[in-house]
Amino acid sequence: MSEIAAASKPKKTTIVVFSGDWDKALAVFNIANAAAASGHQVTLFFCLWGTVLLKKPARFKGPNILTKLFSVLRPGGPAGISRLDMGRTGRWMFKKLLRDTGAATLEELMESARDLGVEFIVCDLSLNVLGIKKEDLRWCDEVVGAGTYVAHATESQVNLFI
Amino acid sequence: MEATDADLVVDCTGLQCPMPIVEMAKGIRKLAVGNILRIDTDAEALQSDVPSWCKTTGHELVGEETKADTTSYFIRKASE
Numbered sequence: 001m002s003e004i005a006a007a008s009k010p011k012k013t014t015i016v017v018f019s020g021d022w023d024k025a026l027a028v029f030n031i032a033n034a035a036a037a038s039g040h041q042v043t044l045f046f047c048l049w050g051t052v053l054l055k056k057p058a059r060f061k062g063p064n065i066l067t068k069l070f071s072v073l074r075p076g077g078p079a080g081i082s083r084l085d086m087g088r089t090g091r092w093m094f095k096k097l098l099r100d101t102g103a104a105t106l107e108e109l110m111e112s113a114r115d116l117g118v119e120f121i122v123c124d125l126s127l128n129v130l131g132i133k134k135e136d137l138r139w140c141d142e143v144v145g146a147g148t149y150v151a152h153a154t155e156s157q158v159n160l161f162i
Numbered sequence: 163m164e165a166t167d168a169d170l171v172v173d174c175t176g177l178q179c180p181m182p183i184v185e186m187a188k189g190i191r192k193l194a195v196g197n198i199l200r201i202d203t204d205a206e207a208l209q210s211d212v213p214s215w216c217k218t219t220g221h222e223l224v225g226e227e228t229k230a231d232t233t234s235y236f237i238r239k240a241s242e
Contacts, residue, residue: 011218034180037187038218103178112184 013040013158016149020049022078022091022106028162029109035158036116043156044113045149047123051130053078054122054137067131076136078106114139121148168200168236169193175204175232182208183215190221190239198224199237208233 013035017028028044036042046054055076062068084090098105104112114120121142127134134140142148153159172189174182182203189199201212212235216223225236 030180033184037180037183038215039187040218101178102176104181109180112181116184116187 012156014156017050021082062131169197
C-alpha cells in the first residue's frame, strides 16, 4: 500500500462554490466526483451565486420585494455559461457538444456526487441576503458560516474556489 | 494478464472524465481485499488517471492490456 493511503486520516477536498455559472459548476462537480472516487472526504461550501445553483426553481418567492424580484431574474438552478452564452445559444451548443462526446451532464454529476457522499454545506449569510430558505434547496446538509469553511479548509489537502 | 484473472469487470467504454474513475471506485468497493478489478476503457486520459488513482487510493495496478481502441487495466484491491 502506498504511503498516502496508509495515513490513518482520510484525505480531504474542500471547494468553495461561489459561481452559479453552468460551466463553472461542471468543473466543481467533475473535480468533486474525481476526489470522492479517489477516497477523499469532499465538502462543497456553497455561497452567493452557488446557493442559487442548489435552489429549486421558484419565482416570486422571498421575504421582500427585492428578493421576490431577484427570484424572477434567477429562479434557481445553474445560470448560463460564463463566456459566449449569446442569449442561451452558447449554452445550447455547449450542451450539445458534451452530449455528442458522451460526457456526463451537470445533473448526472451532481447526483453522482451525492451518491459518493459529497457533503453540501451552505453559507448562512448568502441565504439570508437572497431570501432563500434551507427547504428551498435541493440538497443541503448544513447551513454554516465562514468559520466552518475555514475549519474544513484547514484540514484539506485540496482547497479550491470556483 | 488474462481477462479471466479479474474478479469483476467494469466496462467504461464510451464514458468520459470523471465517470471512469467513479465507476472504478464503485467497482472496487464491491470486492474483497486482494481481488482484482478489470476496467475496460477507450479514454486516453485513463493512461494517466489509473496510475494516479492507484497512487491516491493505495490500490495496486497489476497489469494492462490493449486490444484495438480498448485498454483493460487490472487493479488489485489493497485495503477497505
